[in-house]
Amino acid sequence: MRERTIASHFVCAALRGGVRQGLDGAALLRQAGIQPALLDEPRARIAPEQFARLMQLLWERLDDEYLGLARLRSRRGTFAMMCHAIIHCRTLDKALSRGALFYGLFPEAPxxxxxREGDWARLSVDDASLWDPDHFLLESLLVIWHRLGSWLIGQRIRLEQARFAYAAPAHAGEYALLFPGPRRFDADANCLLFHARYLTMPLLQDERTLKHFLERSPADLLARPDGGDSLTGQIRRLLGRDCRHWPDLDGIARQLHLSPPTLRRHLREEGSSFQELKDQLRCDLAIYQLGRDELSIQAIAEQLGFSEPSAFHRAFKKWTGLTPGAYRAQEH
Structure with missing residues (x-):
C-alpha cells in the first residue's frame, strides 16, 4: 500500500553520517521536502517518497552509498556495478554469492x-567495520539484499527469521515493515534466514529490466515498506482503506481462519495489537491525504471514520505530536 509511512527515527538515523561529515542536515531535509521541525517530534512520520529523495540527496552529496556510516566510502554507482556483475548468473545462489564476492574486493567494506545450514540459507552482514550507532546501514543492507534477491527471481523471498546482534530498540514495532516474519534480538549474528529452495531458482531479470530497476534503486528498495507475509501485513490488506466499514477483530479472525484469541496471541508475538494496527493504518492514511491537498481536514476525518473533526484532531496529535493542520502546514 502506497500510504505506508516511515518513522522519524529512520530519517534521523539516515542523516547521522552526513551530519558527521559536515553536511547541513536541515538544508538536506528541506530539499527532500521534509520540514526539519517534524523531527523534533519523535512520533512524526513521513511519506516514502520524501525518504527516497533524502536518501538520493545523501548519496549525491557524500558520493557514498554507505552514507558516511562506514570507515571507507562506497562511491555512487558501486551498487549498480555489482548488479551488472550478477545479472547474467543462472540462479539466485550464484547471483548472491557473486555479489558478496564483489563487495569483498573492497577493503573494510561490511x-x-x-x-547454507541444511534446508536453510543464511545471509549475514558483519558490521564490525561500521560507525553505525543506530544500526541503520546494517539494517539497510539486509533490507536491500533481501529485496534485491526477491526482485531477481520475481517473487518475494519469505523470511523465516531475521536476527540482530543487539537489543530490541524502542522502535522495534517498525521492523514488521522491514523484515516481515519472526524477529530475534540479542542473537549471535546479524542475518536473514530463508529456505534454501530459493537459491536454486533461476533469475527472471535481464539487462533491460535492470536498467529500469536501477533508475530508483537502491533508494526505492529502502523507502518501500513491505509487510510481506507477516500477520500485520495481511491484516492491513484485509482492512483496506475504507475505515468506515472496517471489520472487527472477530471478522478478521474468520477471514484468516483463526480464533480471536489465537489472532490476539500472534499479534502480541509480532509486537502489535489489533487496535495499534488500526491506529497505524489510520495515521498512514491521514498523512497520505494531508500531503496532497485534495481533501479538506474535515473530509479526511470523515473518510477515516471519525464522527467529529475534533476527535480526528485529538487522535492525530496523539499519533504524531502535531494537529492535522500543523502537519499540513509543515508539509508546505
Whole structure:
C-alpha cells in the first residue's frame, strides 16, 4: 500500500553520517521536502517518497552509498556495478554469492556472507567495520539484499527469521515493515534466514529490466515498506482503506481462519495489537491525504471514520505530536 509511512527515527538515523561529515542536515531535509521541525517530534512520520529523495540527496552529496556510516566510502554507482556483475548468473545462489564476492574486493567494506545450514540459507552482514550507532546501514543492507534477491527471481523471498546482534530498540514495532516474519534480538549474528529452495531458482531479470530497476534503486528498495507475509501485513490488506466499514477483530479472525484469541496471541508475538494496527493504518492514511491537498481536514476525518473533526484532531496529535493542520502546514 502506497500510504505506508516511515518513522522519524529512520530519517534521523539516515542523516547521522552526513551530519558527521559536515553536511547541513536541515538544508538536506528541506530539499527532500521534509520540514526539519517534524523531527523534533519523535512520533512524526513521513511519506516514502520524501525518504527516497533524502536518501538520493545523501548519496549525491557524500558520493557514498554507505552514507558516511562506514570507515571507507562506497562511491555512487558501486551498487549498480555489482548488479551488472550478477545479472547474467543462472540462479539466485550464484547471483548472491557473486555479489558478496564483489563487495569483498573492497577493503573494510561490511562483509556479506551467504551460507547454507541444511534446508536453510543464511545471509549475514558483519558490521564490525561500521560507525553505525543506530544500526541503520546494517539494517539497510539486509533490507536491500533481501529485496534485491526477491526482485531477481520475481517473487518475494519469505523470511523465516531475521536476527540482530543487539537489543530490541524502542522502535522495534517498525521492523514488521522491514523484515516481515519472526524477529530475534540479542542473537549471535546479524542475518536473514530463508529456505534454501530459493537459491536454486533461476533469475527472471535481464539487462533491460535492470536498467529500469536501477533508475530508483537502491533508494526505492529502502523507502518501500513491505509487510510481506507477516500477520500485520495481511491484516492491513484485509482492512483496506475504507475505515468506515472496517471489520472487527472477530471478522478478521474468520477471514484468516483463526480464533480471536489465537489472532490476539500472534499479534502480541509480532509486537502489535489489533487496535495499534488500526491506529497505524489510520495515521498512514491521514498523512497520505494531508500531503496532497485534495481533501479538506474535515473530509479526511470523515473518510477515516471519525464522527467529529475534533476527535480526528485529538487522535492525530496523539499519533504524531502535531494537529492535522500543523502537519499540513509543515508539509508546505
Amino acid at each position: 562483509r556479506i556472507r551467504l551460507e
